[in-house]
Amino acid sequence: MKGQDKLKQIIPIMGMLIFIVFAVIGMINESVHVAELITRLILVSTILTLVAYIFNTYYEPELSSNYVHIMYWTFILIGFIPSIFLLSINAYILPILLTTALITTMIDSKLGLMTHLVVSFLLLMVISLPLDIYMMYVVAGLFVNYVIPYVKKRQQIVYVALSTTLLMMLLVIIGHLMQVGNLVGFNYANMFLAGLNGMLVIVLAQGSEPMWETIFNITSQAQLIELGSANQPLMKRLLVEAPGTYHHSMMVANLAEKAAIDIQANYQLARVGAMYHDIGKIEEPKYFSENQNGENIHDDLSPDASAHYIIRHIEKGVSLAKEYKLPKNIIDIIKEHHGDSVVAYFYNKAVSHSDGFDIDVEKFKYAGPKPQTKEAAIVMLADCVDAAAKGFNMEERDMDQIVRLIDQVILTVVTNHQLHASPLRFDELPIIANAFLQVYNGLYHERVKYDRELIEQ
Ligand SMILES: [Fe+2]
Ligand SMILES: [Fe+2]
Known part of the structure; x- marks a missing residue:
């Protein structure tokens, strides 16, 4: 962990250094006077350091993995460096929006918005952009940042690309009208170049998604949406081969999604x-109570053998996930969802059958690691709540009992030190508990309605 923490600090420093080097090159290209160059450089470096610090603190969940962090700085430099050199050719072809579009598509839209505003401002300090062109990039960037999260299907990219093109062209016209007051001397070539720039940015940002996913080993929202479909081969297998586990997983997904939305974590990742x-x-469903029909395979097994088969579902899950090429952050959730907790039922059974002999608790422990992200921690909590709710009498619909059950489960997970390694904060636990409660509330509400409909028929 310590090495990783160091790397976390080195990544923004490296990113900033590269940024500053190219800022200097940009200013030299523009023949900026030495005294002015130094002043601008001090200003750019100060803002960069402050912003890097603020972003590292406030966007920790989004930049939690070092891969994502490197990717973030790569996206900043991808827009910034070519802009330095392309300015001397034509100010309408700068790929500034590429940074915004890539961060919004691949990491997070709020982070994309903040980065867009900061990088555009820094660019203005480094190179001399006419104000109308600067405003064109700022406004078009805001638009790109706003619409990209709504792209759910591939065809919608075409609409976004076309609307960005039209907006860029319109902004060039407005820029000219603001300065001249009429279209006399209007440069149509620049208008088309700006439009082409807008289209290319969207096409490149969306088209390069699989490439970034491979290079940085991360999962985009689009990939998560695809994995969350019931048509996925592993989901189909789970439904057929372990139907009880399938229904349990869907319930955990609903609980986790709601909790992640409420604490502003990555809800797609939590759900999937x-x-x-x-x-x-999948391969040994009968060892798990949700797939048993009366017959219990554990009746003929010793408690430590039972625990061994139960614990094995982590290892098997990870290898199945690798075989089906699931992304790393999903594999991490599979690996971490029981942390290093004890299989309490079989440990207690072993203790009660021990005749006073010591029982090695290590044999009953999952191998870990503990959840490392907010999403993994939420999945752990949702999993435990659903497992506990199984023994609960659904027909009574006693919400007070559910409240107590959720609180008890969360308390147990916390006191077993399973959440220590995750960035989840204590003040987020009541929000998660409330989110779980709302899901159960909705569930019962629907049941009541359903019964009534039956009666009315
Ligand atoms: Fe599990
Ligand atoms: Fe589970």
Whole structure:
């Protein structure tokens, strides 16, 4: 962990240094006077350091993995460096929006928005952009940042690309009208170049998604949406081969998604991670109570053998996930969803059968690691709540009992030190508990409605 923490600090420093080197090159290209160059450089470096510090603190969940962090700085430099050199050719072809589009597509839209505003401002300090062109990039960037999250299907990219093109062209016209007051001397070539720039940015940002996913070993929202479909081969297998686990996973997915939305974590990741968290049960479903029909295979096994088969679903899940090429952050959730907790039922059974002999608790422990991200921690909590709710009498619909059950489960997970390694904060636990409660509330509400409809028929 310590090496990783160091790397976390080195990445922004490296990113900033490269940024500053190219800022200097840009200013030299523009023949900026030495005294002015130094002043601008001090200003750019100060703003960069402050912003890097603020972003590292406030966007920790989004920049949690070093891969994502490197990718983030790569996206900043991808827009910034070519802009330095292309300015001397034509100010309308700068790929400034590429940074915004890539961060919004691949990492997070809020981070994309903040980065867009900061990088555009820094660029203005480094190179001399006419104000109308600068405003064109700022406004078009805001638009790109706003619409990209709504792209759910591939065809929608065409609409976004076309609307960005039209907006860029319109902004060139407005810029000219603001300065001249009429279209006399209007440069149509620049208008088309700006439009082409807008289109290329969207096409490049969306088209290069699989490439970035491979290079940085990360999962984009689009890939998560695809993995969250019930048509995925592993989901189909889970439904057929371990139907009880399939229904449990769907319930955990609903709980985890709601909790992640409420604490502003990555809800797609939490949902999809929850859907796949128990896929390791596919090959030996009968060892797990949710797939048993009366007959219990554990009746003929010793408690430590039972625990061995139960614990094995993590290892099996990870290898199945690798075989089906699931992304790393989903594999991490599979690996971490039980942390290093004890299989309490079989440990207690072993203790009660021990006749006073010591029982090695290590044999009953999952191998870990503990959840490392907010999403993995949420999946762990949702999993435990759903497992506990199984023994609960659904027909009574006693919400007070559910409240107590959720609180008890969260308390147990916390006191077993399972959340220590995750960035989840204590003040987020009541929000998660409330989110779980709302899901159960909705569930019962629907049941009541359903019964009534039956009666009315
Ligand atoms: Fe599990
Ligand atoms: Fe589970």
